[in-house]
Amino acid sequence: MKKLESNTEELIFKSAIAIFHKKGMAGARMQEIADEAGINKAMLHYYFRSKQLLFEAVFKKAFMQLAPQIHIVLNSDDALFDKIENFTDKYISFVLENRFLPTFIIQELNNNPDFAADFFSQAEFPKPTKFLIQIEEGIKNGILRSVDPKQIVVDMFSLSIFPFVGAPLLQKISNLNEVDYNQLLAERKKHITSFIINAIKK
Structure with a gap:
């Protein structure tokens, strides 16, 4: 049973x-x-x-599938640039399968702040400890430009998530149908990796 x-x-x-x-x-x-x-x-x-309870349950399940993956990527023994590539691949691949998730987070923060506050106060978020240390070491060793490591983390998440949140607008501006826009999103894995690495390396 x-x-x-x-x-x-x-x-x-x-x-x-x-x-x-x-x-x-x-x-x-x-x-x-x-x-x-x-x-x-x-x-x-x-x-x-209710639909709200189902939506919240789906969100929690999806988030708890993604968060551990990101934590593992950011704290693995991989080289820094490999981590950036692995992050964008894991994150974008996951959101492509869970397209509702980014918009839902924004909606819940605005429309259901009590649920969002309660969930985020209990959720286990990825901690990019080792990733941040690697950036600091890269700066000290003269491999990377002098950048705020936390800004790089924000850049990685922002560049990955906004094309999903802003999809209707960006799809219109890009003059792409849904199939072509989805292809563009998939291609962002390599684009973001290359963009960030080129921005921080000397």
Whole structure:
């Protein structure tokens, strides 16, 4: 019975991600998610009493899948430039599979600050300790320009996430259809890596 419940919950999560990706939080309906999962609405409400609770559960699950990966990348024994490449690859690949996540974070910070504050106060965020030390050592050894290591971390996240948050605007400005824009997003893995490395190395 427990395995059946676990499989059903996983099916609900996958279906919710598909609908949230297509319709967003505001446009999604519980009936659509139930239909996508192939279950009735009563069963969906058995697991999650409301769309908001389901959305929050999906967000928590997605975030807790990404955060450990980023922590491992930033604190591995890899060389600094390899870490930058691995970060952009992991981060962008993950968000391409969870397109709702960046917009959801912004929405929740504005519309549901209590949930956001509570979640972020408990969540285990990636700690870029070793990554920051490597940048400092690179500066001391004359390999890197004199830069604030924390600015590099902000740059990596910002350059990776904004094209997803600002997708409707950027897609219009770029005059790209959805398929071509998604290709552009995938290509940013190499672009961001190259951009940051060239900006900080001597």
